[in-house]
Amino acid sequence: MSHRSFCRFLMLVIVLFFGSAVCAADKKPNILVIVVDDMGFSDLGSYGGEIETPNIDSLATGGLRFTQFYNTARCWPTRSALMTGYYPQQIRSDPPQGKLPQGTLLIPHYLKPLGYRTYHSGKWHVPGAPFPVKDGGFDRSYELLDHNHNFYPQKHRLNDEPIAAIDPENNGGYYTTNFIAEQTIHQLREHAEEHAEKPFFAYTAFTSPHFPLQAPQNVIDKYRDRYVEGWDAVREKRFRRQTASGIVRTTLSPREENVGPPYPQNNLEILGDGEVLRPVAWETLTDTQKRFQAEKMAIHAAMVDCIDQQVGRIIETLKSIGQWENTVIFLLSDNGCSAEIMVRGDGHDPAAPLGSGKTYLCLGPGWSTASNTPFRRHKIWTLEGGISTPLIVHWPEGIPKNRQNTLRHETGHVIDLLPTILDLTGLDLTGASKENDSGVPLPGESLLSAVQGKSLNENRKDLFFLHEGNRGLRSGNYKAVSTADKRQGDGEWKLYDLSTDRSEQHDLAAEKPEKLKELVTKWELWNQTCSKESERP
Numbered sequence: 001m002s003h004r005s006f007c008r009f010l011m012l013v014i015v016l017f018f019g020s021a022v023c024a025a026d027k028k029p030n031i032l033v034i035v036v037d038d039m040g041f042s043d044l045g046s047y048g049g050e051i052e053t054p055n056i057d058s059l060a061t062g063g064l065r066f067t068q069f070y071n072t073a074r075c076w077p078t079r080s081a082l083m084t085g086y087y088p089q090q091i092r093s094d095p096p097q098g099k100l101p102q103g104t105l106l107i108p109h110y111l112k113p114l115g116y117r118t119y120h121s122g123k124w125h126v127p128g129a130p131f132p133v134k135d136g137g138f139d140r141s142y143e144l145l146d147h148n149h150n151f152y153p154q155k156h157r158l159n160d161e162p163i164a165a166i167d168p169e170n171n172g173g174y175y176t177t178n179f180i181a182e183q184t185i186h187q188l189r190e191h192a193e194e195h196a197e198k199p200f201f202a203y204t205a206f207t208s209p210h211f212p213l214q215a216p217q218n219v220i221d222k223y224r225d226r227y228v229e230g231w232d233a234v235r236e237k238r239f240r241r242q243t244a245s246g247i248v249r250t251t252l253s254p255r256e257e258n259v260g261p262p263y264p265q266n267n268l269e270i271l272g273d274g275e276v277l278r279p280v281a282w283e284t285l286t287d288t289q290k291r292f293q294a295e296k297m298a299i300h301a302a303m304v305d306c307i308d309q310q311v312g313r314i315i316e317t318l319k320s321i322g323q324w325e326n327t328v329i330f331l332l333s334d335n336g337c338s339a340e341i342m343v344r345g346d347g348h349d350p351a352a353p354l355g356s357g358k359t360y361l362c363l364g365p366g367w368s369t370a371s372n373t374p375f376r377r378h379k380i381w382t383l384e385g386g387i388s389t390p391l392i393v394h395w396p397e398g399i400p401k402n403r404q405n406t407l408r409h410e411t412g413h414v415i416d417l418l419p420t421i422l423d424l425t426g427l428d429l430t431g432a433s434k435e436n437d438s439g440v441p442l443p444g445e446s447l448l449s450a451v452q453g454k455s456l457n458e459n460r461k462d463l464f465f466l467h468e469g470n471r472g473l474r475s476g477n478y479k480a481v482s483t484a485d486k487r488q489g490d491g492e493w494k495l496y497d498l499s500t501d502r503s504e505q506h507d508l509a510a511e512k513p514e515k516l517k518e519l520v521t522k523w524e525l526w527n528q529t530c531s532k533e534s535e536r537p
Contacts, residue, residue, distance in 0.1 A: 035204070040368065041385070048239070062394055068409055075334045100128035124205070212345065230293075242374065254505075255281070261362075272350055411474065473519050495512060
């Protein structure tokens with residue numbers, strides 16, 4: 001080889017090497033957001049629970065667990081906040097008031113110009129943006145609209161178009177959790193075959209373990225006798241595991257025996273003598289009640305177990321298409337566990353096997369109290385039991401190995417996920433807020449530094465809560481909170497120091513009236529600002 005030829009060869013090698021290095025450095029991560037429905041803070045094994053969740057727990061072992069992450073206390077406000085990055089009160093989503101304000105962008109609207117393909121499967125429930133593809137900007141979507149039938153939904157859509165209802169008598173093995181995951185898997189495989197050069201954003205929104213409590217009988221069988229010891233014993237064991245692992249640093253809240261379901265119950269008589277409307281001491285229940293309640297928790301556990309199995313299948317798919325290392329996974333719940341008791345859909349057949357498609361059960365306040373260990377209250381309330389969610393973040397390429405399997409105690413909120421995702425893609429947050437024609441800056445903060453194992457800015461913004469008259473504000477370690485139901489004695493604002501009292505047992509309102517006044521004034525100003533922002537076209 002001549003000297004000139006060798007020099008040309010060397011230059012080609014240098015260009016190829018450094019060119020590929022630049023491409024690798026500029027490669028944007030894939031993003032997968034997994035949301036479960038009505039799962040309590042302590043249900044996962046990695047958050048103190050006894051339910052078998054090895055696949056999700058493996059994400060925690062290889063990633064991070066946030067211990068002070070918040071949702072909005074209800075399904076559609078959380079999904080709206082997650083997708084838009086705004087408090088739902090800023091965008092007419094809670095309560096729902098028609099279309100989203102002009103200029104409101106959802107995650108796909110930000111990511112598609114960056115070359116991302118976007119996929120959705122499962123629950124949608126974003127008021128003001130009814131169609132995931134047309135309004136949400138997704139490239140592909142499977143949307144489950146019928147939340148009353150886990151074995152044979154009658155309303156669901158593929159890419160915004162209605163598809164055939166599932167036959168109740170011959171459902172072909174359909175189960176919502178499995179099918180939602182199957183659609184995500186199909187989307188990921190299609191992506192690998194047709195768009196491998198592009199990054200993806202996938203949003204998998206399970207409808208479990210939300211009521212009705214329904215699961216395959218063989219999975220229920222695994223848990224059928226596990227909960228006969230009752231919710232008091234389960235709470236104590238979960239709390240001990242949480243305390244030992246450092247997930248919580250507080251006391252265990254007592255059962256609130258005077259707090260039942262948040263809404264009036266219908267058709268209660270059809271559920272029989274086993275139903276219980278208050279979280280009373282387990283030992284006071286009759287044998288019939290104990291058996292019925294233990295069976296309900298077994299079904300709830302089976303639903304969580306099924307989610308874990310399907311998360312495992314999604315994990316294996318990511319590995320099989322070569323996208324495991326470069327995919328950031330966020331897994332969280334949309335609100336705390338639910339104390340609701342009602343009968344909807346086709347009703348409840350007491351003669352059918354509990355947990356089958358012909359039954360309609362809700363978990364109720366006894367087991368919801370256990371699922372939300374160690375916190376007070378449930379979904380809908382803005383006490384910690386309603387708004388605290390596990391958040392697991394997993395990213396092999398981005399989380400240093402020496403920081404994996406660690407706890408993050410910084411506060412966060414679902415409004416932070418969109419800024420975090422934008423930060424992951426390299427999209428300038430200042431530019432992003434300017435590009436958003438709404439004219440309203442995103443209220444959340446990026447969690448990327450925490451995801452990468454670094455320290456977050458301790459001077460984070462205050463976090464605000466409002467749902468059905470239940471109000472709350474967390475400012476540093478202090479939290480002001482009031483509930484809408486004055487019959488239960490909680491209508492007035494109360495003040496808690498969450499650094500030592502996340503179970504919200506010691507009201508400091510009388511000791512620190514100025515601090516409470518400061519927080520209430522902030523909340524009222526925020527609420528007024530949200531009202532003005534939501535009035536824009």
